[in-house]
Amino acid sequence: MNKEKCFHCGDDCxxxxxxxxxxxxxxxxCKTVFEIFESNxxxxxxxxxxxxxxxxxxxxxxxxxxxxxxxxxxLIEFNEKKHQIVNLYIPHIHCSSCIWVLENLNKLQKAVxxxxxxxxxxxxxxxxxxxxxxxxxLVVLLAKIGYEPYISLDDYDKGKKSxxxxxxxxxxxxxxxxxxxxxxxxxxxxxxxxxxLDQYKNIFRWxxxxxxxxxxxxxxxxxxxxxxxxxxxxxxxxxxxxxxxxLVLFVRSTLEIVFDWGTGFFDSLTGLIFFLLLGKFFQQxxxxxxxxxxxxxxYFPIAVTRIIAGGKEETVQVYDIKQGDxxxxxxxxxxxxxxIVLKGKARIDYSFVTGESEAVEKVSGDKILAGGKQLxxxxxxxxxxxVSQSYLTQLWGNSVxxxxxxxxxxxxxxKISQRFTIAVLTIAFVSTFIWMFVDSSKAMNVFTxxxxxxxxxxxxxxxxxxxxxxxxxxxxxxxYLKNTQTIEQLAQLTTAIFDKTxxxxxxxKSTATYEGLTLNKEEESLLKNTLRASNHPLSRTLYSLLAExxxxxxxxxxxxxxxxxVGVLDHNNIKVGxxxxxxxxxxxxxxxxxxxxxxxxxxxxxxxxSNEYREGVSKxxxxxxxxxxxxxxxGDNEGEKERLEALLPKNTPLYFNQKPEDKLGFIQSLQHQxxxxxxxxxxxxxxxxxxxxxxxxxxxxxxxxxxPACDGILDASKFKQLHQYIKASKSAMKIIKLSFGFSLLxxxxxxxxxxxxxxxxxxAAILMPLSSISIVLFTTIATxxxxxxxx
Amino acid sequence: MSVIxxxxxxxxxxxxxxxxxxxxxVRSGQYDDSYTPSVRMLFExxxxxxxxxxxxxxxxxxxxxx
Numbered sequence: 022m023n024k025e026k027c028f029h030c031g032d033d034c035x036x037x038x039x040x041x042x043x044x045x046x047x048x049x050x051c052k053t054v055f056e057i058f059e060s061n062x063x064x065x066x067x068x069x070x071x072x073x074x075x076x077x078x079x080x081x082x083x084x085x086x087x088x089x090x091x092x093x094x095x096l097i098e099f100n101e102k103k104h105q106i107v108n109l110y111i112p113h114i115h116c117s118s119c120i121w122v123l124e125n126l127n128k129l130q131k132a133v134x135x136x137x138x139x140x141x142x143x144x145x146x147x148x149x150x151x152x153x154x155x156x157x158x159l160v161v162l163l164a165k166i167g168y169e170p171y172i173s174l175d176d177y178d179k180g181k182k183s184x185x186x187x188x189x190x191x192x193x194x195x196x197x198x199x200x201x202x203x204x205x206x207x208x209x210x211x212x213x214x215x216x217x218l219d220q221y222k223n224i225f226r227w228x229x230x231x232x233x234x235x236x237x238x239x240x241x242x243x244x245x246x247x248x249x250x251x252x253x254x255x256x257x258x259x260x261x262x263x264x265x266x267x268l269v270l271f272v273r274s275t276l277e278i279v280f281d282w283g284t285g286f287f288d289s290l291t292g293l294i295f296f297l298l299l300g301k302f303f304q305q306x307x308x309x310x311x312x313x314x315x316x317x318x319x320y321f322p323i324a325v326t327r328i329i330a331g332g333k334e335e336t337v338q339v340y341d342i343k344q345g346d347x348x349x350x351x352x353x354x355x356x357x358x359x360x361i362v363l364k365g366k367a368r369i370d371y372s373f374v375t376g377e378s379e380a381v382e383k384v385s386g387d388k389i390l391a392g393g394k395q396l397x398x399x400x401x402x403x404x405x406x407x408v409s410q411s412y413l414t415q416l417w418g419n420s421v422x423x424x425x426x427x428x429x430x431x432x433x434x435x436k437i438s439q440r441f442t443i444a445v446l447t448i449a450f451v452s453t454f455i456w457m458f459v460d461s462s463k464a465m466n467v468f469t470x471x472x473x474x475x476x477x478x479x480x481x482x483x484x485x486x487x488x489x490x491x492x493x494x495x496x497x498x499x500x501y502l503k504n505t506q507t508i509e510q511l512a513q514l515t516t517a518i519f520d521k522t523x524x525x526x527x528x529x530k531s532t533a534t535y536e537g538l539t540l541n542k543e544e545e546s547l548l549k550n551t552l553r554a555s556n557h558p559l560s561r562t563l564y565s566l567l568a569e570x571x572x573x574x575x576x577x578x579x580x581x582x583x584x585x586x587v588g589v590l591d592h593n594n595i596k597v598g599x600x601x602x603x604x605x606x607x608x609x610x611x612x613x614x615x616x617x618x619x620x621x622x623x624x625x626x627x628x629x630x631s632n633e634y635r636e637g638v639s640k641x642x643x644x645x646x647x648x649x650x651x652x653x654x655x656g657d658n659e660g661e662k663e664r665l666e667a668l669l670p671k672n673t674p675l676y677f678n679q680k681p682e683d684k685l686g687f688i689q690s691l692q693h694q695x696x697x698x699x700x701x702x703x704x705x706x707x708x709x710x711x712x713x714x715x716x717x718x719x720x721x722x723x724x725x726x727x728x729p730a731c732d733g734i735l736d737a738s739k740f741k742q743l744h745q746y747i748k749a750s751k752s753a754m755k756i757i758k759l760s761f762g763f764s765l766l767x768x769x770x771x772x773x774x775x776x777x778x779x780x781x782x783x784x785a786a787i788l789m790p791l792s793s794i795s796i797v798l799f800t801t802i803a804t805x806x807x808x809x810x811x812x
Numbered sequence: 813m814s815v816i817x818x819x820x821x822x823x824x825x826x827x828x829x830x831x832x833x834x835x836x837x838v839r840s841g842q843y844d845d846s847y848t849p850s851v852r853m854l855f856e857x858x859x860x861x862x863x864x865x866x867x868x869x870x871x872x873x874x875x876x877x878x
Contacts, residue, residue, distance in 0.1 A: 186843065
């Protein structure tokens with residue numbers, strides 16, 4: 022068979038590829054994009070990366086809502102008569118070719134003045150002249166070349182967002198001051214009684230003071246504010262000893278230079294804050310192309326078509342849909358509200374909602390739920406509820422979605438800092454007390470020295486660097502976590518709950534088993550050839566599963582929409598389709614999807630489809646069972662129960678027919694028993710459970726496509742590695758504890774100098790960076806070793 | 813006035829100059845996306861040759877017309 026790859030998108034070409042200019046294409050769409058690029062001097066696109074393109078989708082009528090001024094106003098970032106700027110999210114952006122072609126849009130369309138791609142965010146910022154090109158035309162143009170922007174209800178609500186660059190500024194200020202203070206304080210480290218130095222030391226000192234002011238009051242303000250808040254709520258977090266250290270450093274250094282006691286510790290002060298901010302910066306690494314906060318709004322369209330009296334169509338914003346409105350849902354459009362089908366045949370794909378990829382057929386009069394995607398032709402429906410009251414969207418009214426998970430969790434650093442702070446304060450007071458009797462003039466000196474040297478820079482750095490690095494390692498292994506705290510929580514899990522459809526099973530591939538009378542050679546060949554002509558997803562699946570046959574041309578072929586297909590060859594006919602269509606009255610076990618076959622009007626048998634489980638599910642469960650309690654929560658019926666029981670370890674609890682709220686409630690009840698729960702799911706129906714669980718992980722076939730709000734996104738191909746990742750998280754926690762040990766050793770050395778009253782600025786200036794750097798080195802090397810073990 | 817004041821003020825002015833340059837660059841959004849420019853930079857050469865080619869061909873056309 023011809024296995025030619027498409028020149029544009031790299032997919033396998035059909036048996037008969039489309040040939041154009043000596044190049045093969047899988048479909049006319051791809052060929053058209055190639056022609057557009059070719060005729061506009063953009064064929065360099067294919068030199069950068071071969072087969073980078075995407076097949077363009079049908080967009081007819083889909084973007085009509087972009088003609089509505091109010092909606093336009095919400096989407097456009099900058100709006101003037103002759104100049105508009107818009108930021109669009111384009112999921113297909115994936116390689117350098119994409120950047121190149123999108124930044125050369127002005128070659129295709131002269132009204133575009135400039136376009137700039139933000140690759141990590143998969144965004145493109147386009148400036149254009151609205152008098153010559155409307156946003157709708159621009160979006161259609163992008164869709165035509167395979168870069169269809171994704172515009173959802175989320176964009177409508179968000180409005181214009183600003184970027185937070187606070188940390189970079191703070192880091193810049195601290196680094197700038199640190200460098201300069203270091204350079205100014207160097208002379209006094211070694212030459213104490215030198216003539217020239219004595220002459221000018223005051224100017225040096227006051228300059229250092231000036232440099233440290235913005236560091237303390239701007240760069241360190243987060244630590245000071247956080248410490249204040251934590252004391253106010255009577256918890257001692259790590260920011261308390263840090264803020265204490267910073268303030269004592271600053272006050273003592275200022276007093277020292279005012280009364281000419283010494284040079285102060287401005288170098289340590291600025292260095293400390295610089296290193297701390299560096300740790301924060303390192304930890305802050307997030308996956309800007311992923312979103313962990315999605316709710317139904319990211320899935321829903323901004324507007325749909327409403328049919329008003331007289332059969333006229335108008336665009337209506339989805340929030341304005343009222344009960345009783347008649348809506349037109351086109352092919353590939355999402356149903357925004359619960360309703361009833363009025364006209365047309367609905368084939369609805371609920372995979373966004375349930376993870377189940379197989380479409381459901383509905384006819385006029387049937388109820389349909391919001392969140393489904395219409396797959397074939399257009400339907401008319403009547404809205405029964407408004408958007409916020411629909412079955413699916415109601416879930417987001419639950420309070421789980423408004424609670425910030427991060428605030429509930431006490432990190433390992435916070436736990437240790439509680440004891441640490443108390444210990445440091447005790448040492449400070451005790452040693453001061455002792456010095457009162459030995460040499461009272463030095464008592465205050467010792468008190469401040471203890472607080473300075475005990476400032477837990479290394480402790481504060483251990484967790485950010487370990488977890489930050491672990492986060493990056495996981496990211497390379499296609500396990501994307503929302504923040505570093507999730508790793509700590511992963512290490513503490515006691516229970517793991519899995520969704521079934523779309524999580525344990527794959528979304529695309531199915532297996533089919535044949536039940537009934539054996540088909541003879543001719544029948545098999547006829548069946549395969551009949552299926553070949555059909556475009557129904559079940560036919561396609563069955564076609565690919567059946568053994569290879571010679572290609573024959575049928576004498577007759579008929580497709581009965583929603584029922585089945587008939588093929589005739591040499592006076593033999595074959596019927597494939599629903600039970601009633603092929604004439605089989607006795608339907609046993611309707612829980613599984615099946616296709617019935619009859620030959621020459623006698624019933625032969627049926628193909629029962631069942632979901633294919635992901636590779637390694639069984640192994641993963643038996644591994645995880647040793648350390649955790651497991652369970653399955655499925656929204657489906659019990660059709661798969663036996664297969665699951667065979668696949669999973671014995672006594673794994675299985676729960677079927679679970680509604681989204683049931684899943685949430687189940688997780689909650691486990692948590693009330695004191696369990697730390699991991700929820701692994703994929704669809705919007707798991708969203709409640711994912712939000713409620715301690716760690717919610719969404720499984721995704723394609724991480725660029727949408728997954729519900731969660732703490733982590735795991736690429737489906739890495740599903741069997743899940744246990745490895747949990748084990749790695751546990752190792753990371755061990756590394757952090759070891760680094761705590763190391764930094765305490767450094768603190769002991771420092772405390773020796775402090776309590777004996779011999780803390781020189783130079784010792785502090787050496788100890789602090791030394792401890793910080795060695796901790797950073799240790800954690801980085803150790804986490805990389807752990808990461809190497811991961812496959 | 814000693815030379816050290818001059819030197820100190822020069823060094824601080826130089827440092828401040830770079831500091832301001834840093835602030836300006838952050839403000840203009842240079843640190844928002846640290847990946848795309850690294851790829852974009854590699855296109856530039858190709859683009860120049862391509863556009864110069866088209867320019868040349870235009871020139872040739874123009875000369876032909878003349």
